[in-house]
Amino acid sequence: xxxxxxxxxxxxxxxxxxxxxxxxxxxxxxxxxxxxxxxxxxxxxxxxxxxxxxxxxxxxxxxxxxxxxxxxxxxxxxxxxxxxxxxxxxxxxxxxxxxxxxxxxxxxxxxxxxxxxxxxxxxxxxxxxxxxxxxxxxxxxxxxxxxxxxxxxxxxxxxxxxxxxxxxxxxxxxxxxxxxxxxxxxxxxxxxxxxxxxxxxxxxxxxxxxxxxxxxxxxxxxxxxxxxxxxxxxxxxxxxxxxxxxxxxxxxxxxxxxxxxxxxxxxxxxxxxxxxxxxxxxxxxxxxxxxxxxxxxxxxxxxxxxxxxxxxxxxxxxxxxxxxxxxxxxxxxxxxxxxxxx
Numbered sequence: 030x031x032x033x034x035x036x037x038x039x040x041x042x043x044x045x046x047x048x049x050x051x052x053x054x055x056x057x058x059x060x061x062x063x064x065x066x067x068x069x070x071x072x073x074x075x076x077x078x079x080x081x082x083x084x085x086x087x088x089x090x091x092x093x094x095x096x097x098x099x100x101x102x103x104x105x106x107x108x109x110x111x112x113x114x115x116x117x118x119x120x121x122x123x124x125x126x127x128x129x130x131x132x133x134x135x136x137x138x139x140x141x142x143x144x145x146x147x148x149x150x151x152x153x154x155x156x157x158x159x160x161x162x163x164x165x166x167x168x169x170x171x172x173x174x175x176x177x178x179x180x181x182x183x184x185x186x187x188x189x190x191x192x193x194x195x196x197x198x199x200x201x202x203x204x205x206x207x208x209x210x211x212x213x214x215x216x217x218x219x220x221x222x223x224x225x226x227x228x229x230x231x232x233x234x235x236x237x238x239x240x241x242x243x244x245x246x247x248x249x250x251x252x253x254x255x256x257x258x259x260x261x262x263x264x265x266x267x268x269x270x271x272x273x274x275x276x277x278x279x280x281x282x283x284x285x286x287x288x289x290x291x292x293x294x295x296x297x298x299x300x301x302x303x304x305x306x307x308x309x310x311x312x313x314x315x316x317x318x319x320x321x322x323x324x325x326x327x328x329x330x331x332x333x334x335x336x337x338x339x340x341x342x343x344x345x346x347x348x349x350x351x352x353x354x355x356x357x358x359x360x361x362x363x364x365x366x367x368x369x370x371x
Contacts, residue, residue: 116147
């Protein structure tokens, strides 16, 4: 008799949920599903012949990264090499495991993530809940160069070592990456696990930046001196922001435009405005929306006014009230009442 869903063995909760995913209790079926999805031969089996098998996945992604959440019982696996030049970072939230790749054995769990390239590997894991992030070498290296300052002397063409598997400490230099990734999963859940929303909001950029820092904390978390202020670069970034307020703008975009690292750019903006670049961007968007409200024609709604500038209208309303001392709806109602009187 086939196993019913009610009789499936329990697994831990997924780190995020998404419209795309699968729940499989047969290792051969899982291997076939993953082969079709990842174009890689992966074989799974239970930890022992007598133990049950179950593996649950949720999948999301953008044009820059692929993301999966996995909760499963104890398993062994083996994976063939892939022709794709990409790396995988596994971020565990529960459980432990071991990966054998390129002649090395690398452990994960207990405050350690793991990176390995698309080489043949094998391993085993206890019951677990984890997130895996795939990104191409080109994407990671380009982002690392941008974060370090594209025109800075001494920045190599390939700042990241992506050739060998290794453990990655999730608590390093005072930065708790485990908490950062948990927060990212909460945000992704709030977006319904939708890849397009993840990309439009910039969440994929946030995650890739954290992954890049995790891969080379010695480059990104070490103290560096405050560079001399260059008003021309700040002005260029400001001009770009003001010309693109209704478009998605990420910190990576501003780094690429200015040729400065995130830290250098933030120092210069704080020196000029007492605000970070992204805070200054929010200020300009709030000012633009307020101006549109003040000049609104009868019948226009607050959603129509604000949505080109803010993806989350709840956050917009809170920030607007903090900035201007009243809710945006109150401003709009006041203006509309005044026009009716005249």
